[in-house]
Amino acid sequence: SQPLPIALVGEAILKEHAIEVRDFDTALSQLAEQMALSMVAANGVGIAAPQVHSPLALFIMASRPNERYPDAPLMDPVVVVNPQILSASAELVSGEEGCLSVPGQRFSIWRHQTIVVRYQDLAGHWQQTELTGFIARIFQHEFDHLQGITLLERSQ
Numbered sequence: 829s830q831p832l833p834i835a836l837v838g839e840a841i842l843k844e845h846a847i848e849v850r851d852f853d854t855a856l857s858q859l860a861e862q863m864a865l866s867m868v869a870a871n872g873v874g875i876a877a878p879q880v881h882s883p884l885a886l887f888i889m890a891s892r893p894n895e896r897y898p899d900a901p902l903m904d905p906v907v908v909v910n911p912q913i914l915s916a917s918a919e920l921v922s923g924e925e926g927c928l929s930v931p932g933q934r935f936s937i938w939r940h941q942t943i944v945v946r947y948q949d950l951a952g953h954w955q956q957t958e959l960t961g962f963i964a965r966i967f968q969h970e971f972d973h974l975q976g977i978t979l980l981e982r983s984q
């Protein structure tokens with residue numbers, strides 16, 4: 829199957845608040861699969877449903893070592909549904925980010941170094957975990973997308 833078209837900044841879908849997922853059905857799993865394929869095709873480390881024109885509260889994060897974060901952990905893609913950030917460290921760290929919806933640009937963005945998060949997996953089971961460093965950065969970037977926020981609104 830083909831990668832899905834990526835919404836570019838300026839498209840209304842990227843400004844909307846995502847809708848809570850209620851049906852953990854095969855359609856949801858198929859969307860997640862399509863998102864993962866699109867993320868890999870675009871050489872990303874994350875992708876949020878609004879970026880592929882879906883209004884659902886769902887994203888994928890898949891940290892891997894890269895030129896900007898050579899010591900980033902290599903992780904299998906994680907599907908995150910209905911995420912919540914329960915707490916965030918006072919410590920902030922500035923780092924360079926890109927966005928598939930703002931192609932070819934890089935921005936310095938402040939993020940919380942550590943966050944405690946809760947989300948559902950594709951089976952609807954709640955997960956709770958603490959994230960730090962680059963993975964926490966990806967989570968916050970994708971979580972912003974679900975609030976209609978892109979890094980253009982955050983760049984320092």
Ligand SMILES: O=C(O)C[C@@H](Cc1ccccc1)[C@H](O)SCc1ccccc1
Pocket residue numbers: 871872873874875876894896924925926927928929965966969970973
């Ligand atoms: O637009 C997106 O949501 C995907 C971004 C995710 C990202 C989050 C935090 C920090 C950097 C990127 C894409 O992965 S942009 C491509 C990329 C990949 C690795 C490092 C930097 C940029």
Ligand SMILES: [Zn+2]
Pocket residue numbers: 926927928929969973
């Ligand atoms: Zn983005």
